Amino acid sequence: MKFPIKPKKVKGAHPSPVDALVYPRFSGVPTFMRLPHVPRADELDIALIGVPFDGGTTYRPGPRFGPLNIRVQSAMIRPWNPVLKTDPFSRWRIADYGDLSVNPLSVDDTYTRITKQLQDVLKAKCRTVCVGGDHSILLPILRAVHSESGPVALIQFDAHGDTWSGHFGSPHSHGTPVKYAVEEGLIEEGCAEQVGLRGQVYSEHDFDFAKKHRISIVTAEEFHRGGNNLLKPFIKRIAKRPVYITLDIDVVDPAFAPGTGTPQVAGFTSAQMIDVIRSLNGINLAGCDLVEVSPPYDNGEITSLLAANLLYEMLCLF
């Protein structure tokens, strides 16, 4: 798959959300954004795909229910974006692809399954928007993307760098995917940026990996002062390279996104988060994901609601 990709001319209507002025939003079988359930990649330009795996969590579990609850809360999404002035559903053929098959009892088996299934989707020239699941799924996703399109640039919204080398004697967890993605060459050297890092770390050496591999960092503290402008140098540097966005919901403050596994205070507001996604308009988006929504901890479902909106905003970047 070569980037950038142009919208295809297709006969007939695109899949579109059920009309809520006719059918109430509380009715029907819940799919992402009330789009049809279309488990065939060759009929789609972009697939919304659930990846309900949380076997990589090290603290609170729960993201295995992320796709389900984000489906339910995405019932409020309407098609037209008045800020970016676009309707992604009329621009691209987008639908709910369903969930990938995962094995909650094995990280390794799940990694193999995810990469294999996504390769099939990508081969059909359908880009993927994965809905986690915990952040451990990033590695097998990037492996699939790499096998189809080569290395990508990475924008990571996250409270944590996820570059640790393992936990409890196991290499793969939700705290390690970026390390292995970099070491496996899935991300282009010098083309990764982490936005929103904050909170205590284990030692001052926790950032050594990022320095060594020229990962740019915009901390939450810097972002609270400098805002979207701080991302511009990186965006300029990666120019027209294909970019993959991975959005760990814990980049957002627990007040706005309580439903997550390793919440970190002093994060982004929902307004900042929506705004920074929109500021990326114009990048050459190869794919994206949103991870770490943990419904059992999501008071009032506001995390899933925010996640649904962030997925929509990312759809508008394609």
Add this chain to the structure above:
Amino acid sequence: MKFPIKPKKVKGAHPSPVDALVYPRFSGVPTFMRLPHVPRADELDIALIGVPFDGGTTYRPGPRFGPLNIRVQSAMIRPWNPVLKTDPFSRWRIADYGDLSVNPLSVDDTYTRITKQLQDVLKAKCRTVCVGGDHSILLPILRAVHSESGPVALIQFDAHGDTWSGHFGSPHSHGTPVKYAVEEGLIEEGCAEQVGLRGQVYSEHDFDFAKKHRISIVTAEEFHRGGNNLLKPFIKRIAKRPVYITLDIDVVDPAFAPGTGTPQVAGFTSAQMIDVIRSLNGINLAGCDLVEVSPPYDNGEITSLLAANLLYEMLCLF
């Protein structure tokens, strides 16, 4: 449609739940009991149908979200009933039909819609298991059943008789469907039984309607002492007549079913409720519904979970 109905011989496999030993129960687009979504009545013997209307509630609202949440919580249902020794999914073609179109802004418009849509289903010789919604939907359901099959016997599990004549100047609410069903002749005279009534009423005359129309009553107090046996005289009396079961979840105690709109203490336990449904095995079931699950009040989703099990047990009665 003439009762009783025999299972059809059909070619090919029946719709069956996704296998949870292969695909985890937390994954996929949620449908009733993980059955396929089949919105075509002529392919089914029994349709699980959502009726997400709560415009008839007089106290707490919320049952409009009943079908959605019961879908989600029904992910735990497995096919074989070891007590009744049956698998309804292999006996009948059963699927998730989707939700009826309703108008949350108008009781009258919704009544017309429900009756019309259900008539279309029933005409296709497909029986219906309606998932409410509030109890006001019983009237348009019985109108549809009557128009296809004539009057039925009624077994009503409920904390309240629902024979009031109106609230606030309006005739139709969730407290009135039985009165109008009786007066419209939808229920065969002398062939209705109410089980589980309890709690204070407005006056000693509240039971006059039931007496006048020979509605049998087994109060919760009586049931706590006499159990399933108290229903036997009625079951014997209605013999092989087609029976419609309407199950208001508030018949169950708020400890077991907190998610409902007019909860009444001292109700049935879940074990009593499951058991009394099973005790009806052998009746000639024309159709059934389960109403008044109000997800906003359902702590821990245990009401929706119980509702899913009760729907399954009623499926085993067909």
Add this chain to the structure above:
Amino acid sequence: MKFPIKPKKVKGAHPSPVDALVYPRFSGVPTFMRLPHVPRADELDIALIGVPFDGGTTYRPGPRFGPLNIRVQSAMIRPWNPVLKTDPFSRWRIADYGDLSVNPLSVDDTYTRITKQLQDVLKAKCRTVCVGGDHSILLPILRAVHSESGPVALIQFDAHGDTWSGHFGSPHSHGTPVKYAVEEGLIEEGCAEQVGLRGQVYSEHDFDFAKKHRISIVTAEEFHRGGNNLLKPFIKRIAKRPVYITLDIDVVDPAFAPGTGTPQVAGFTSAQMIDVIRSLNGINLAGCDLVEVSPPYDNGEITSLLAANLLYEMLCLF
């Protein structure tokens, strides 16, 4: 005040609940059972009185909000009791008296205030139904009752005996009122029964006080086997003596009454609780209270709802 008391002939209508067939139950300023707020004892036969004090709790606090939340949840109460065949609101003049003035910063000051205020009510020949608050309020209530009417018999529904002699160096807490009431002679010797005791205690000597003072005990384990009949010998023994009922909601199992401060598993069901209250019909009721509802721990408000119903059933005993 001499017992028993007869209903007074009064001119004009009794205070009665707002009619929910005309005004929805979710509307209006919330009072106990939607009765008028009448802070004048001489206009009433029975006063529903809030006593929002929880300065005597030793574990979870919260019962200070008991009167407020029980007011809110009592909106479902209707007037006619079809089991006892009575309407207490037409038999007696009953209203919401409001709350007593308490001092959350001082047990001693509150004790003085409660006794004083209740004496004023009792002097007006108005009996009291106090809504706690924690169980420490029982002592100043019984002091007031005693000062007007002499010693009473006591029926205590409770998971705990509340006969400890103090906590942390202080004499008065929610675990001690019965000890001091007995020692102060507020309760007639040999005329107290505790129903529902269960759970571990500190040592086998915890029951020595009860034995010494001839307090009858029906444990929860005994009640689960023997039921209401176990109370009959006591009821017979106290004959026509004035009886005070104190109902600690923790006598009920946490599944039915989670909102309490020292919950104890294996308690009464709501059906058992309603039923045992009704079985007391015919006693000479001097007054009663319901305590230890802790709204911050009341999931789904089912504890307050049960409390409202139990208050209603106790009103039917007058």
Add this chain to the structure above:
Amino acid sequence: MKFPIKPKKVKGAHPSPVDALVYPRFSGVPTFMRLPHVPRADELDIALIGVPFDGGTTYRPGPRFGPLNIRVQSAMIRPWNPVLKTDPFSRWRIADYGDLSVNPLSVDDTYTRITKQLQDVLKAKCRTVCVGGDHSILLPILRAVHSESGPVALIQFDAHGDTWSGHFGSPHSHGTPVKYAVEEGLIEEGCAEQVGLRGQVYSEHDFDFAKKHRISIVTAEEFHRGGNNLLKPFIKRIAKRPVYITLDIDVVDPAFAPGTGTPQVAGFTSAQMIDVIRSLNGINLAGCDLVEVSPPYDNGEITSLLAANLLYEMLCLF
């Protein structure tokens, strides 16, 4: 009623909140801001009025419980505003008027009732602060205001424009009152401003109605950048015209106001919201409302708490 209105000289004390230094805030029958319940308009300058109707909701229901829960959470309100340096309770006679009679089963009947009852209040020269209920109540409120005082200017704080023409075949819902108010001439042409709009819409034509009728719009995105100053041109333009403020709580971000029916991310913070209300000081306020607080979805009651404070701040604008 002609605007502006001056505070009346009255003999005796104004209604004032119960003193919380003497009577704890958790005690007593809950009224708005612990003010007396005074259901007589001729004794008041400003009436706090509950309008517990949510029959116009199209997604999550619940605002019928808004007045009740806002009453409960308003127990924290104290009289003196140190920023605006005013005490509204000593300036005006303000009390809890109680709730209007509504019919949860019929939008049309409720519309008639609301207009009629408010006309009676307004005729007594008492201005109204209505506490919803869903936003559908705005139309019958404005009809009453119009019948007494002619067209008003409108300031609408809201995530949504509420200018749709209907849902599901019915004209009136919580998404349509502004359209009909404009078309019925209740709002002066060119004198309406909507503040806080955001989120996706159905199409780019969703703003055509606003443009046609010269409704000013300050989107949330604009407000996050420009703040209160963006409202100044409109305030200047409407000069001394009587202004009606309608405040849909969903203008506030779900982190600060989760308890609402159609929550929209990236909204106002509570600090922004309080501040923008205060910035309106000096307008000629004809009346106001606060709507769409849905208690079943209000985690931690923070929405009702915020609503109570916003009602207080609006009282300070009179």
Add this chain to the structure above:
Amino acid sequence: MKFPIKPKKVKGAHPSPVDALVYPRFSGVPTFMRLPHVPRADELDIALIGVPFDGGTTYRPGPRFGPLNIRVQSAMIRPWNPVLKTDPFSRWRIADYGDLSVNPLSVDDTYTRITKQLQDVLKAKCRTVCVGGDHSILLPILRAVHSESGPVALIQFDAHGDTWSGHFGSPHSHGTPVKYAVEEGLIEEGCAEQVGLRGQVYSEHDFDFAKKHRISIVTAEEFHRGGNNLLKPFIKRIAKRPVYITLDIDVVDPAFAPGTGTPQVAGFTSAQMIDVIRSLNGINLAGCDLVEVSPPYDNGEITSLLAANLLYEMLCLF
């Protein structure tokens, strides 16, 4: 270790719970039953051990937080059991041993760790009461027990048989430990009983394994009718053999134990559960566990509270 074991004579005081009449139950670092934290098996007769692993769950996760929350809720436990007339803390040296080291990222690694660590405890002649964690931990526990003491009899309280052979291609999950324990000879042939099974299964062949291996079954339906007596034949048959009890909290009804991963309606009440444990008094208890408490789903913490009480009752069986 040979069974039965006699209490040792020890010098000095046994570990005992902090006295709650002196130190409030809400204070201090929370340990099981407010016992000291003693991570040295040779100082103890019985160790309360947390096993915070939930990598074997197939539906809702969360039991990794079981030991933590049961510690917190066990603060209510007092020492003397008035029904069994014993104080386990004075009979045996019992303390909070702390948690085993587990690897949430790997079932296999965790299995090895659990067996190894428990063998060290058992070698010190200290029996274990393990607090899960999900039911998958039963297998490595029984392996440790077997390596020290040979095969045991098993009493399993559970809604599910847990004799499946695997999920999603992996052999070990919380649904399989009994199968492997039987096949590995950890349980004496013909000496296992399952109590409380209920709910649908996959097919009528789901019980073939139990039949083949002569596992006795008392279903929940049978227990609701026959009670404790149904266990007597088994108890008699195993006579004085060492018995291991495994208690999956989902044997209890979701109303009493909502906080679990695969809840099944129509289960035991808390009173039935406490009572059936007590009925085992006199068996030769080799060890026990309580599993599947999932705090993220535990509304009102009543599941952890019940679990703490059940652990206490099991301690009284030693």
Add this chain to the structure above:
Amino acid sequence: MKFPIKPKKVKGAHPSPVDALVYPRFSGVPTFMRLPHVPRADELDIALIGVPFDGGTTYRPGPRFGPLNIRVQSAMIRPWNPVLKTDPFSRWRIADYGDLSVNPLSVDDTYTRITKQLQDVLKAKCRTVCVGGDHSILLPILRAVHSESGPVALIQFDAHGDTWSGHFGSPHSHGTPVKYAVEEGLIEEGCAEQVGLRGQVYSEHDFDFAKKHRISIVTAEEFHRGGNNLLKPFIKRIAKRPVYITLDIDVVDPAFAPGTGTPQVAGFTSAQMIDVIRSLNGINLAGCDLVEVSPPYDNGEITSLLAANLLYEMLCLF
């Protein structure tokens, strides 16, 4: 104790948090920040001390559970602060000291106990970080500090001034400690600053005490505009004087800190709060506390999580 204090040279390792890369954060007996429980002041430089008293609350109770829940939520704390570039655990010997003995039944007794116990700690040259508990504990804490070190400067983060003279006839509550601390000379005249005050007060005279005693005030409204810089003049003025920080969590907005007893809208965000604490780096910190976290009202535990982070940030100021 003379300030400033230098880190001691000590042999052997400092107490340090359990390594979460080896032992999962959900495991083990919960202590503050997973530090060892060391109830001996002479082995520590700084003691984290629970003060579980809430007998001074005037509205919602609950802070007695503050130390417990903050312990649990502090499991996420890591040692290195990348903004202040320090690791407090390697700089000072810090541990969980346990809870002070308090008497929930008596403010006076508790005051005596707190002062006495803290004096013992301070005498051992160990500074204290107290975790409340309600704000009434500030007075006995400052009495202990004063008795060891004389008057201190005070920085108070709080929505309320806490300078009232009493409630309900009692002098000491959570609304009065600052008044008495000033009057008793515990705080140096002119060396107190209150940051974050907001919300209505009783009258314009509520600030008279502050004016009279030259307490500086930075209101929330001022802080939202001027930020950290507004504190600089005060910091400069107190120069190198020993400073005590008292942090009432209600200074933070209810969206970020719902779990508190007298929540006030329009407060600080968590990012503002963390940032303003860090801006104090360089002061001569004599001790500090964090109070008014009320777990029963803490939806999603985000208040306790924030509190744990704020305690950590304050540790970094030593």
